[in-house]
Amino acid sequence: MRPTSPNEITPSGPDDPMRFLNRDLQWLEFNRRVLAQAYDPRNPLLERVRFLAIFGSNLDEFFMKRVGGLRRQIDAGVGSPPWEPLAPSEQMVLIREKVLEQTALATRVFREALVPELRRESIELLDWGALTPAERTEVEAWYRRNIFPILTPLAVDPGHRFPFISNMSVSLGVLLRRPGESEALFARVKVPEIGGRLYRFGTTRRFISLQQIIAHNLDDLFPGMEIVEVLPFRVTRNAETERDNEDAEDLLEQIQQQLRERRFARVVRLEVGARPNDRIMRFLEDELQLGDDDLYETDGMLDWGTLNELADLDMPEYRWQKWSPIAPAGLEDEDADIFGLIRKGDLLVHHPYESFDHSVERFIEAAAADPKVLAIKQALYRTSGDSPFIPSLIRAAESGKQVAVLVELRARFDEARNILWARKLEDAGVHVAYGVVGYKTHTKVALVVRQEQDGIRSYAHIGTGNYNSKTARLYEDLGLLTCDPLITEDLVELFNYMTGRSLKREYAKLLVAPVAMKRRFVELIDRESGIARSGGQGRIVVKMNQLEDRSVTDALYAASRAGVSIDLIVRGFCCIRPGVKGLSENIRVTSTIGRFLEHSRIFWFGCGRADPLEGDFYIGSADWMYRNLNTRVECAAPIEQRAHRARLWEILRLHLTDRRQRWIMAADGSYELSDPARLPTAEEAADTAFAGTHQNLMRMTIESILRAREQRAI
Numbered sequence: 001m002r003p004t005s006p007n008e009i010t011p012s013g014p015d016d017p018m019r020f021l022n023r024d025l026q027w028l029e030f031n032r033r034v035l036a037q038a039y040d041p042r043n044p045l046l047e048r049v050r051f052l053a054i055f056g057s058n059l060d061e062f063f064m065k066r067v068g069g070l071r072r073q074i075d076a077g078v079g080s081p082p083w084e085p086l087a088p089s090e091q092m093v094l095i096r097e098k099v100l101e102q103t104a105l106a107t108r109v110f111r112e113a114l115v116p117e118l119r120r121e122s123i124e125l126l127d128w129g130a131l132t133p134a135e136r137t138e139v140e141a142w143y144r145r146n147i148f149p150i151l152t153p154l155a156v157d158p159g160h161r162f163p164f165i166s167n168m169s170v171s172l173g174v175l176l177r178r179p180g181e182s183e184a185l186f187a188r189v190k191v192p193e194i195g196g197r198l199y200r201f202g203t204t205r206r207f208i209s210l211q212q213i214i215a216h217n218l219d220d221l222f223p224g225m226e227i228v229e230v231l232p233f234r235v236t237r238n239a240e241t242e243r244d245n246e247d248a249e250d251l252l253e254q255i256q257q258q259l260r261e262r263r264f265a266r267v268v269r270l271e272v273g274a275r276p277n278d279r280i281m282r283f284l285e286d287e288l289q290l291g292d293d294d295l296y297e298t299d300g301m302l303d304w305g306t307l308n309e310l311a312d313l314d315m316p317e318y319r320w321q322k323w324s325p326i327a328p329a330g331l332e333d334e335d336a337d338i339f340g341l342i343r344k345g346d347l348l349v350h351h352p353y354e355s356f357d358h359s360v361e362r363f364i365e366a367a368a369a370d371p372k373v374l375a376i377k378q379a380l381y382r383t384s385g386d387s388p389f390i391p392s393l394i395r396a397a398e399s400g401k402q403v404a405v406l407v408e409l410r411a412r413f414d415e416a417r418n419i420l421w422a423r424k425l426e427d428a429g430v431h432v433a434y435g436v437v438g439y440k441t442h443t444k445v446a447l448v449v450r451q452e453q454d455g456i457r458s459y460a461h462i463g464t465g466n467y468n469s470k471t472a473r474l475y476e477d478l479g480l481l482t483c484d485p486l487i488t489e490d491l492v493e494l495f496n497y498m499t500g501r502s503l504k505r506e507y508a509k510l511l512v513a514p515v516a517m518k519r520r521f522v523e524l525i526d527r528e529s530g531i532a533r534s535g536g537q538g539r540i541v542v543k544m545n546q547l548e549d550r551s552v553t554d555a556l557y558a559a560s561r562a563g564v565s566i567d568l569i570v571r572g573f574c575c576i577r578p579g580v581k582g583l584s585e586n587i588r589v590t591s592t593i594g595r596f597l598e599h600s601r602i603f604w605f606g607c608g609r610a611d612p613l614e615g616d617f618y619i620g621s622a623d624w625m626y627r628n629l630n631t632r633v634e635c636a637a638p639i640e641q642r643a644h645r646a647r648l649w650e651i652l653r654l655h656l657t658d659r660r661q662r663w664i665m666a667a668d669g670s671y672e673l674s675d676p677a678r679l680p681t682a683e684e685a686a687d688t689a690f691a692g693t694h695q696n697l698m699r700m701t702i703e704s705i706l707r708a709r710e711q712r713a714i
Helices: 023-039 045-076 088-120 133-146 210-215 251-263 278-288 304-311 338-344 357-369 389-398 415-427 485-499 517-533 550-562 626-630 642-657 693-713
Strands: 124-126 154-156 170-177 184-190 198-200 206-209 226-237 267-273 295-298 347-351 373-380 402-407 431-433 444-452 455-463 475-482 511-513 539-544 565-570 587-592 601-605 616-620 632-638 662-665 671-673
Touching: 023 045, 023 088, 023 671, 045 088, 045 226, 045 267, 045 304, 088 124, 088 295, 088 304, 133 210, 170 210, 170 278, 184 278, 198 210, 198 304, 206 210, 206 304, 210 226, 226 278, 267 278, 338 357, 338 455, 338 475, 347 357, 347 642, 357 373, 357 389, 357 444, 357 455, 357 475, 373 389, 373 485, 389 402, 389 415, 402 415, 402 485, 415 431, 431 485, 444 485, 455 485, 485 511, 485 632, 511 517, 511 626, 517 539, 517 550, 517 601, 517 626, 539 642, 550 565, 550 587, 565 642, 587 642, 601 642, 616 642, 626 632, 642 693
Parallel strands: 124 206, 267 295, 373 402, 402 431, 539 565, 565 587
Antiparallel strands: 154 184, 170 184, 170 226, 198 206, 226 267, 347 475, 373 444, 444 455, 455 475, 511 632, 539 601, 587 662, 601 616, 616 632, 662 671
16 A cells, blocks of 8 residues: 655645655655756756756766665664654655656656657667668677676576676676477676667767667677577665764775675665566576666666767767857966965855866866965865876975875765775875864865965865866856955864864854854844844745755744745755745745756845845755755855855845746655746747746856956956
8 A cells, every 4th residue: 555645745834744855755855857858848858958967967876876885774673763754665665656757757768759859860879670781790890899798697507606796787688499398597697887888880870778788789698599589687776875984993994895785785775677587586586686676677778878879979960059168267377376366255166156176176276286375174075087186296395394184984885985085185295183082074175384474374165065076067156265354264273173182162254064054044044034133124035955954954943933034045955945924934945957067055144234235145065854964064155245245145135036947845845847848939049037947047157257357457
């Protein structure tokens, strides 16, 4: 029997557990908005293909993290916390229902919308039966040379154990029979992950999957045997390890052990091709210790990531117009003194509209090369494989500077890379710390200490996103470069907290988690409630990735009941219910999905002032989630210069008035586009709101940079 989703029940009041939407169901609702980009005709064709691949990648991670955790709860007999009305097994039923619905929709979108449009542009992903005789000859010759030697068919019988199936790998389950015998035998063939997953015919845009090539050439692997049945399948393993590494004596060793354990973790999903052979399917379920509820049959693709190879085609006319981030005003000149510019006034940079390498990378590179710099401190949560920060920090250490780096080894799915960076840094003499015991370090901060004529001065970068040069071109983030002595003194104390034994709990300007950030945010929300109760205008606008913390949610509900006008711009999952009578009538929730991944966190509290620029503005690394506010080291900085406040307010305004990318949330957790997913009329096209937030910010960045350059020229 299907359990009733809490999202389907209207809460009776502020104490009803139903006031919190289910986190996992809301995450799946977010992924539905991602999938919607694949069938939105306003998006360029290859970008729609890319969104389908992103949808699949998101779902893979969801199973590894969230479903893996629920399965572990079920196995251990652990129930749900008091605020969650569903047992883990009931959540799994609802999750499965939504996943099946969404994957079926993804398959329809691909077959009925994208395939015909791709074919019109001579882009074809072919089935084996559609190949010409010449193409079959070509691909079979390529297969014999390049793939056949790699393949290792693994039989399963009394003399051969069932093989290990690696996470996210695509395999072929093959039923074989010896001539003249009735007994069917099982073998597994792994589809290798080499180069690409598609074979391209010459310079054409005709492709066939490696999976299909192998499946139709199995006679080469099993000569003399009868191929009875072939079933493609794919497994997903749990990425949630059972070990508690918070108090590990050697965190590095513990994380390495967890990575080894993750490789062999329990399978939490078995994906199989359409109309699976019952004997193969039951055999796989038994060997992998799965139930029917863990089985996901699809007549679509087992791995949507394969589509990235089509999305990567060199066809710019079917992609968004190329955007090259612009150097922030004053930083176009490579010889300009970045420290001198910061001394003249704080710099607020907005990526990917403004260049990450001209600002944040340059800040660290200049510090490493500057003989006046005495020390560099930086917290690295995630960074790119070819990160420019690591060489800069190593050069700084080798030149005699004091360099301290906080490397978060527990950054999910980046653990191995971070271990590599940590070792390289340590080998170069960098002081490497692995964080505060009991907490993940998620904050994105850097500190540079410099000897100047009038004494020692510190410079800081406080950002909302990772020190990752690649994602900085795709993720929307903000960063503050400042030498405000109160902020830099706070940052010195924060680094002492992260690398040493500081117990400091109060900071002059920064909001720091886990020591005071949550308390301060709740105080700011309550202040707006007091203003509203006194007859003033209480107002809150917040932009973030996720919202789930129940204490903050209850404070927002109380503020709504007091009359505070609340706008929440939440890209991902949101567990608050907007628009419920007597609970959240003054709360509105929207989500912006599009070309860039919205990642910045902006917090604005009106202070009862008519001019929004006189309110309180903060930017930081923390979402309003329990983990960010209670179990992670986070940091948010006030934005005090009026020009920078105006920029932040404009960003918020664009999101709230967007008629192209904005999704509006209903009380049951569902979302609808603010305007239909159609091409605008000529009259609508003249309205900048129909251009969308991202297009407007690209245009406005160009205009503002040009104005700044003209003013300097005058």
